[in-house]
Structures are given as structure tokens and as C-alpha cells.
Amino acid sequence: MKLLVTGGAGYIGSVVTAQLLEAGHQVVVLDDLSTGHADAVPEGAELVRGTLREKAAQVLQGAGFDAVLHFAAKSLVGESVEKPGLYWDRNLGESLALLDAMREAGVDRIVFSSTAATYGEPERTPILETDPTRPTNPYGATKLAIDAALTEFARLHGIGGVSLRYFNVAGAYGRFGERHAVETHLIPNVLAVAAGARESVSVFGEDYPTPDGTCIRDYIHVVDLGRAHLLALEACTPGRHRIYNLGNGDGFSVREVIEVCREVTGHPIPTTVGPRRPGDPAVLVASSERIRTELGWKPEHDLRAMVGDAWTFLKSRA
Numbered sequence: 001m002k003l004l005v006t007g008g009a010g011y012i013g014s015v016v017t018a019q020l021l022e023a024g025h026q027v028v029v030l031d032d033l034s035t036g037h038a039d040a041v042p043e044g045a046e047l048v049r050g051t052l053r054e055k056a057a058q059v060l061q062g063a064g065f066d067a068v069l070h071f072a073a074k075s076l077v078g079e080s081v082e083k084p085g086l087y088w089d090r091n092l093g094e095s096l097a098l099l100d101a102m103r104e105a106g107v108d109r110i111v112f113s114s115t116a117a118t119y120g121e122p123e124r125t126p127i128l129e130t131d132p133t134r135p136t137n138p139y140g141a142t143k144l145a146i147d148a149a150l151t152e153f154a155r156l157h158g159i160g161g162v163s164l165r166y167f168n169v170a171g172a173y174g175r176f177g178e179r180h181a182v183e184t185h186l187i188p189n190v191l192a193v194a195a196g197a198r199e200s201v202s203v204f205g206e207d208y209p210t211p212d213g214t215c216i217r218d219y220i221h222v223v224d225l226g227r228a229h230l231l232a233l234e235a236c237t238p239g240r241h242r243i244y245n246l247g248n249g250d251g252f253s254v255r256e257v258i259e260v261c262r263e264v265t266g267h268p269i270p271t272t273v274g275p276r277r278p279g280d281p282a283v284l285v286a287s288s289e290r291i292r293t294e295l296g297w298k299p300e301h302d303l304r305a306m307v308g309d310a311w312t313f314l315k316s317r318a
């Protein structure tokens with residue numbers, strides 16, 4: 001297939017682009033490089049630099065694309081709370097420009113990067129796709145709005161859409177991994193201590209109603225996540241918008257993650273305890289039953305593999 005990958009210079013977009021190329025697809029990456037890196041775009045993919053508003057229509061029109069995989073987004077929860085307008089503009093606004101460009105060019109399949117942040121504070125665990133969506137920050141709210149737009153474009157314009165709601169993505173795929181200028185995620189922050197780039201890692205809150213008092217999350221390897229995109233691409237059905245959670249279905253506390261990082265790196269990894277981070281739910285664990293049943297997806301990598309691959313990646317860049 002001929003595919004447009006938005007955000008293909010970012011962490012997840014670059015991994016999925018590599019997997020798509022390996023599967024024999026032709027890929028054009030559209031990325032404004034605001035947070036991505038030109039040298040993260042896998043060899044064999046063409047890079048077009050620009051925003052979706054600037055370039056999506058121009059790239060798609062008359063070029064024979066079969067589908068779009070849409071990763072480009074602002075994705076920092078804290079920043080979204082400080083600058084909600086920026087998030088609505090860049091996430092929803094740019095996505096609407098992309099959907100319009102697809103409609104005009106007659107490209108009718110899209111796989112979209114949605115998030116567990118669309119659910120907000122869950123009422124029960126594990127979270128099902130049918131559970132209430134009450135995002136607690138603008139990041140989650142903008143992603144939920146894009147899911148709503150996809151439903152309408154499916155119903156009214158015949159687009160076939162699949163939204164994948166990611167839980168906590170970790171790990172790396174060869175030379176493709178996390179290279180965020182501002183790193184907020186737990187595993188890269190813990191590994192930065194093992195690599196000597198930080199003295200200690202701060203545990204954000206130890207007074208949650210969980211067995212060790214720290215937050216529990218569902219970690220999924222970026223390679224397993226990427227495979228789900230290839231399955232979702234095949235499953236896009238004109239006129240239908242489907243939503244799938246993507247997680248391993250197992251919860252690990254912040255303390256447990258740090259312990260796995262100690263085992264993998266052999267470093268003592270000192271910790272400090274800080275206050276809770278605003279907006280962090282105590283437990284976020286996915287039920288991925290729907291995608292397992294409907295698309296036959298199944299995770300193959302555990303937390304140790306995620307930490308091991310992220311560690312190898314980090315060391316390779318040191």
C-alpha cells in the first residue's frame with residue numbers, strides 16, 4: 001500500500017514507519033519536526049516537512065495514497081494544562097485539516113493514535129472501550145474530540161477509521177526509540193539515572209490507594225503497539241470507526257518499574273519521593289480483549305523486554 005504517516009519523525013511514528021517498510025509498504029512521512037527528528041525517519045521513507053494544514057492536501061491530492069496513519073500530535077499532559085488553546089489548535093485543528101484533505105483526495109482509511117487519557121479517572125479496572133470517557137486534561141480531551149470527528153467522518157463521508165487507545169508505551173526498536181527534548185515518562189527518566197545523566201528519579205506520590213502506594217500503569221512494548229497498527233490498517237472498513245484499547249493488561253507500580261530497571265541495568269538507581277503529579281489516576285490498566293478477539297492481536301513483550309530495549313537504545317546514543 002502507499003501510506004502517509006503523519007508524525008513519522010517521532011518515537012512511535014518512526015517505529016511504525018520502519019515496520020511498514022519492512023512489510024513492503026511505500027511510506028511518505030509528513031512531519032513539521034517541531035518535536036520529531038529528521039534522522040529518526042527510517043531510510044526508504046520520503047520525508048515531507050510541514051504541518052498538516054500546510055501540506056496534507058498538497059501531498060495527498062492525486063497521489064494515489066491508500067491510507068493514512070496519524071501520529072502527529074502534541075502529547076505532554078502538563079503542557080496541555082498550561083496551554084489548552086495550543087493543544088486544541090494543533091491536535092484537533094490539524095486533524096480536521098487532515099480529514100478534509102483525505103476526503104478531497106478520496107483517501108478513505110485512517111489509523112489514529114488515541115490514548116488512555118480519553119478515559120480520565122476510571123471507575124473500574126481493567127478499562128473497556130465502552131467505559132465512560134471523561135478526560136481530566138486538555139490532551140485527553142483533544143484526542144477524544146478527534147475520535148468523535150472520526151466517527152462523524154465515517155458515518156457521513158464513508159471514511160474507515162480505527163482509533164488505537166495507547167496505554168503506557170515503552171521500549172525501542174533498533175535505532176528507533178524515545179528522544180524527547182522534555183522527557184516526562186517514567187522509564188526513560190529512570191534509565192537516565194542508570195546512564196549517569198541524572199542523580200536520582202523522583203517518585204510522584206507514595207500515598208495512592210495501591211499496594212505500595214505508587215501509581216499503577218499498563219506498559220506496552222512499542223513493537224507490539226506497532227504490530228497493532230498493521231492489523232488495524234487491514235481492518236479499516238469504509239463507513240466504520242472502531243476503537244481499540246492497546247495495553248498488556250498487567251499493571252506495574254512505579255516502584256516495580258524502578259526495580260525492573262535496577263535488575264536490567266545493574267545500577268542502584270536512587271529515588272526521592274515527590275508530591276503527586278496533578279491529574280495522575282492511581283491505576284490505569286487496559287482490557288485489550290476487543291482487539292485480541294476482533295483483530296487477533298496479542299502482546300509478545302513483557303516489561304523486562306521494554307526496559308531492556310530502551311536501555312540498549314539509550315546506551316547506543318550515549
Ligand code: UDP
Pocket residue numbers: 168184185186187189201202203204205215216217254277280
Ligand atoms: N512518574 C514518576 N516519576 C517520573 C515520571 C513518572 O513517578 O519521573 C510516574 C507518574 O506519576 C505515573 C507513572 O510514573 O504514575 C507513569 O508516568 P508516565 O509519565 O510515564 O506516563 P503516564 O501514565 O502519565 O502516561
